[in-house]
Amino acid sequence: MNTVESFFNRKKQQLGVQLNDVQKEAVLHTRGPLLLLASPGSGKTTTTIMRIGYLIQEIGVEPSRIKAVTFSRASAADMKERFARFFPEVSTSSVDFSTIHSLAFQVVRDYFYKQKVSYQLIEGSLDGGPNKKLLLRKIFKAMNDENITEEQLEELTTYISYIKNKLLPRNEWKKIDCDIPFVEGIFEEYEKMKNANPSHLLLDYDDMLTIANDAFNKDKLILQKYQNRYDYVLTDESQDTSLVQHKIIEKLVKPHQNLFVVADDDQSIYSWRGAEPTYLLDFKKHYHNAVILKMEQNYRSSKDIVDVANRFIKRNKDRYDKNMFTENLGAMPIEITQFEDYRNQAKYLVQEIDLVEKKKDVAVLYRNNSSSIMLINELDRHQIPFFIKDSDNRFFSHWVVKDILNFMRMTYTDKRVDIFQQIYTKCGFYLSREQLFELAKKKLTESIFERLLQHKSLKEYQMKQIKACEKTFQEMKGVKPLKAIKLIRNQLGYDQTLKDMSKKLGFNTDYIFGVLQTLEEIADSLDTMEEFAKRLKHLEDLMKASKFNKNKDAITLSTFHSSKGLEFKKVYMIDLIEGVIPSHNEITKYKDGERDFMEEAVRLFYVGMTRAEQELELLTYKKQNGKEVAQSRFVANVKNIISPSVKVQPTGTKKKLKAEKANVPYNQGAIRKAEDIQVGMTIKHRVFGQGTVVSIAGEKIEIQFQKVRKALLLETCLEMGLLEPANEVSVHQEREKER
Incomplete structure (x- = not known):
């Protein structure tokens, strides 16, 4: 047995890790640039860790000569922890795992030290002193004679970050869409204030990147210092890397070109923040002798989900031609549920989630943070615990x-x-x-x-x-x-x-x-x-406290953007209407011939779909705020993929297709008035079956069912027709079933 097979077999015996042919090829590519296109659930982190281990144990590379750049600190910590599990014999402090900002910070520190210039960060955890948001608030107030709103502040910071990450010159600022009054003047004044004292500069996070890139351009000795430090560089989630970040990496690997890039152009969803998905499509223009491999096997999701998601992403034209597949069996066909009114959506979700034994297996995904407010209101009323990924209290x-x-x-x-x-x-x-x-x-x-x-x-x-x-x-x-x-x-x-x-x-x-x-x-x-x-105060406090439910048995609420990298057995994607996904702006741009915005919306929807392991349900509705709305064209596309020959049935009719879920059917025998329910009464619940009313207190009704006692919202039960009287015959039938 040769050393290569010995390495793979050893890891299979130690960890149960068995790589497929493409993964092995990626691990064994140790010289020159490689772009590894990794479909969702294809084992990219495992492959990356195995490659680092192979370089160290089989090629003999000194661990400190390897630099692994990740998208976030959480990703860096996760990769470091997994490397320690895979290769406990190698010190985790040896391999340099970090974010691109951390690398840039080291470069900036060395650069300014040589120039004898002091600096101060104005973002992050600050104890007094200048603060980026406070500076921008002050400038906005001076120029507009009114206070900036939280939404405007977010738009302004995004605008500034976008320009810096894109390395846009001053004459191109006006081309960037932004509704902030005098935005160019605000940006200029912000930069003046930060650079008012040449010997003591104020820096934000984006400055770290632009100054590091400038340092590599202007100071050959600093550039050589970092080039000589690493023989191998790996970058993860490179579809979310901005132009200035790509430029830094280009310069860093120029002498040896030993660059291992892991990315998925189909999951590039941060162009509004400066990400450059086209850089990956032009990878061979930047690295002429690059090898491109495609990891297309999905190990995460069921065949039902993988097949539909693979066909759905082919809506896009500007992408590498890939065919995601899986050897997993089918679990549940994708379901589509449409409501008459959007207010029914949250009520339906809590009724469904209440039935799930392990809440941590469930995620509810949405495009906008505002979608979570009505949902947490209902979850709290039903006493269902939840964790919000990157919660936003601005509502x-x-x-x-x-x-x-x-x-x-x-x-x-x-x-x-x-x-x-x-x-x-x-x-x-x-x-x-x-x-x-x-x-x-x-x-x-x-x-x-x-x-x-x-x-x-x-x-x-x-x-x-x-x-x-x-x-x-x-x-x-x-x-x-x-x-x-x-x-x-x-x-x-x-x-x-x-x-x-x-x-x-x-x-x-x-x-x-x-x-x-x-x-x-x-x-x-x-x-x-x-x-x-x-x-309102209770819900705000509840949202803040939800972070403590992270590792508990609680459902996860997340935006599509924040869900990337996560996976759940059951995923609900909600508020799937035109104007939300795709947004009004994306629709308008698409009509004007700008396809990029719509393609990113497609990728965002695809990211949401591929978070699901076994079950995926898409939720849409016909009315919102009293106005007619249209279901998302992406839902229509999924519906057509699942069953291209079946016509949409009238509202309220039961679909024959399992993939198309009807509204909750109207129950003519349901109890509709609270006064028709009494303590001790035997009733039948649409989901939980037969039970006895134990108590009615305020908005809650407590019912003892065969195996469990449930406290339910009385109003919801009445509104959705979930309860009906159980006559003596039905009681007898239930008892006969038990026997």
């Missing part, structure tokens, strides 16, 4: 949420000017600053409306609007929070104000009205506005 600090709470506060006290100042522009008063200043000088014992009406400079239309608002606020006192929100939206004219603001400032109206719809869902079933405010 609870959104200005629309703050507006609604301030409107509600005004019903408790109409004398506080500080609250009124937060919302008066949303009420159609058109007050001047002078009028607002005069308001604060009036007697605090009088209501704000009385003080306003005393102002002599008011126009007739202003007086009319003030009186109408006063009447509405009086009407709102003591009402349930859902009714209060509807009064705010309609009688106070908040909806129209939002439409006008969106048109003027370029806000996403679908998102903003989605926030309002979510607030209405949270408010539904609550009795007081105090309960509503407490509920």
Whole structure:
């Protein structure tokens, strides 16, 4: 037996690791550049670890001469831990596992040390001192005379990062889509502030990359130092690597060209952040003698999922021709569920998830973080634990949420000017600053409306609007929070104000009205506005605390982007409608002949599909916020792949195909009123079977079934027709079955 086979057989006996022919070929390629195209679930990390071990144990490479670059610190830690398990005889500190930013930081440190220039990072965990977001907030305020919103701040930081990662010159900044007013001027002022003191620079994370690249260009000695340090370089998740990152790696490996690149062009989903998927397609232009291998066998998912996903990704044209396959057996055909209204989606999910024994086997994936809010509200009401991957609490600090709470506060006290100042522009008063200043000088014992009406400079239309608002606020006192929100939206004219603001400032109206719809869902079933405010705070705290459920038996909630690299037995992909995936912008660009945006949306959908091991369910609906919406074209595409000959049936009819799941059928015998249910009553649940009502307390009903006791939401059971009376005959039949 030769040494090569001895190495593979040894690892098979020690670890049970058996590589296929392509994986072995990748491990044995030890000289020159190699691009390894790794399909989802194809064992890329195992192959990479085995290659590092082979270089050390069979080729005799010193471990410290190997550099492995990963996409994130978590990936670096995971690869390091797995290497230690595979090759415990090799010290884990020997092989250099790190992110590209960590490598760049070392280069920058050496470069500035030579130049005798000090620097300070303005991102990450900072104890006082300059901070990137605070600087940008300050500049935005100075240029726009108003505070920046969280959404605008995210868009601004993305814009800056994109330009730096793309290495775009100043004359090309204007080509980048961005709705931030004076964005180019803000960027310029930001750079001026960071470089105001030439001997003490302020740096953000993206500066680390651009300065490291400049250092390699300008300082040959530093470049040679790092070139001489490593004989082999490996990069993982290279489809998400930006142009400046590729340039750094190019220079680093130039003398020996021993570059091992692991990537999947079909999973490139970060172009908005500066990733360069075309770099992989042009790999041989950058590395002329490169070898390209394709790992197409999927070990993760069932045949049902792999076959459909493989055909789905072929929608894209700008990709390597690959054919993902699996030797796994089929498990469950992909299911498609369509609801009449999107509000049914969360209720359906919690009913389904409640049946799952191991919650950690389930993930719910969505494109936008806002999709999680209504879901966590329902999960909490059903006491189902969850973990949110990269949770985003910005919903609870959104200005629309703050507006609604301030409107509600005004019903408790109409004398506080500080609250009124937060919302008066949303009420159609058109007050001047002078009028607002005069308001604060009036007697605090009088209501704000009385003080306003005393102002002599008011126009007739202003007086009319003030009186109408006063009447509405009086009407709102003591009402349930859902009714209060509807009064705010309609009688106070908040909806129209939002439409006008969106048109003027370029806000996403679908998102903003989605926030309002979510607030209405949270408010539904609550009795007081105090309960509503407490509920929002509770959900925010719950979202923050969900990180502690990471390794517990809890379902995972994640965006499609954050789910990359994860896998679950059952995956639900939700909110699959036109305008979400693909987004309105992607649809518009596609119509204008720009295919890149739509192709990335296809890749994002593909990433979501390939997280599933055994079961995948796609959820869509017909109405949202009272408007008709269309199911995602990607759902239609999947439907056509599964059954190209079957026509879509009318709503509510049961599909013969298992892959097409019907809405929950209407049950004519279902109990629809709470008063028709009594403690001690024998009922039948659509899912859990027959049981006895143990208690009814508030919004919960507790039922003892044959093997388990369940606390369910009474409203959901009634609304979805899940309960029906069990007559004596059915009771007898159940007992006979038990015998």
